Amino acid sequence: MITIRDLRKVYGSFVALDTFNEEISAGEIFGVIGQSGAGKSTLIRCINRLETPTSGRVIVAGQDITALSGSDLRRARQQMGMIFQHFNLLSSRTAAENIAMPLEVMGYSRLRIKARVAELLSLVELEGKGDSYPAQLSGGQKQRVGIARALAADPKVLLSDESTSALDPQTTQSILALLKDLNQKIGLTILLITHDMGVVKRICDRVAILEQGKVIERGRVVDLAAQPHSRLAQDFFPRLTSYQPRPDALLVTVAFRGEVANEPFMATLAQRFNVGANILNGAIETIGGQPVGQFQIELAGPERYLALDYLTQLNLAVEVQDGRTATEQFVDSNP
């Protein structure tokens, strides 16, 4: 649905976005996460050409956006909805009139606009709020108006620019649930940028982490979360960093997903080996519909390397604190 090829944006000598490549398929929710200044705003604005890329191509639904200008570009933009952190609703218009605006621009008749606006208000669960002005709505309601406005022209793609960053946690959850719902109900493709890991965890299928204009990690959210060394996993499951293991102990991070989560491997560990297994930290989250978890374990005792070997064989992703893999540790200590 969205193909991004070698996209670059340079301001003077500052490289805001460095050779970004991605293929986002229809019906996917793709997240771009990064700190402010990482280039994610630049990226999303290059997709609908609010900013003109220095080089590279953006192809949305088979149309090369980078090659368009004038009225062709405006028509192409109507096929992409966009929602914003601060909602960007016109204060001089009611909720219904805000939603009607893209339709007015497209030249819809008054009658069609009225029918479509009513449809959209119910889609975002704002029935009865059509005549309220933005100043009379809560943050969550304003964002719902923003979403309805973005979807007014029935676009294939929704661009979300930090759309939940100005909302409280509870409202954030309800907006994310709405986006996920729309994604499933009408097959909407969503490209969202955020600095909030929670958003990625909650609704994204795939993610790219941007740092100083470069992608430092990308992949399916579940896959990344189940790899102990990934940046995403380290953000999802914060580890103890200052803990010093006992001299006869190993500090091990175990990541797992799916069925393994149901296996009592910690109990087995204690039964089969002469080892003390001490959980320092850990969590299991549901990501993409399956359990994904990570434990930080201290293995102490004479058979700790055998225990480590067992964990590795269990199809768990295992990482020993000093960065070496389990096998390397085992070989080192059993010459």
Added chain:
Amino acid sequence: MDAQLLSNLWTATLETIYMVSVSSLLAAVFGLPLGLLLVITGARGFLPNPAVNQGLGWVINGVRSLPFIILLVAILPLTRLIVGTTIGSTAALVPLTLSAVPFFARVAETALLEVDPGLVEAAEAMGCSHWDIVRKVLIPESRPALVLGLTLMVISLVGNSAMAGVVGGGGLGDLAIRYGFQRFDTRVMVYTVVILIALVQLIQWLGDSVAYRLRRTGNVAPSPGWTNPLARLRKT
């Protein structure tokens, strides 16, 4: 109060209202597009053009730096060209309008620049043309500030119209000078001043009420910064 004085006051009031309202209307009609042009060709506008922007800025500053009384006399030939005469209330309209146009252009520029750039971005993202952005975003969103700016301009025109007597334009200021000052008739002076004060209060109250209604804040009370004492009296 004798009938002659009353009639003089009435005529002068009507002359003032005529001069102020017509020149205000004309100034708004010509000033708003100029303000828009300043914003659009400005560095943050969607058609940045430093030559047009700075050129227009110079002209506006130039006209604004002329004291009104000088402008009034200096453009007499232009006045004759436009209205065919250089005396009377209608002749005074030309300098009054000319002085107010650049004033309102600046007021409109300030009001339009205050529109959140995020709104313009949202409009662009939904496929609006520049013209759509002007008529659907910039002007509607700046309406409260435009109305307050217009109020400011109308009141300054009330002041300027007092000088219309120089070209035989009449009005309250002229009456005050000729009867109140030159004929030492203190009553006339006091009456005209009272009428002028009432006029200005009325204009300010009207402007504030309209701007408040355009603000679409629901039922939030207007900020104390621009509440008018009369408006407050009216509420209770």
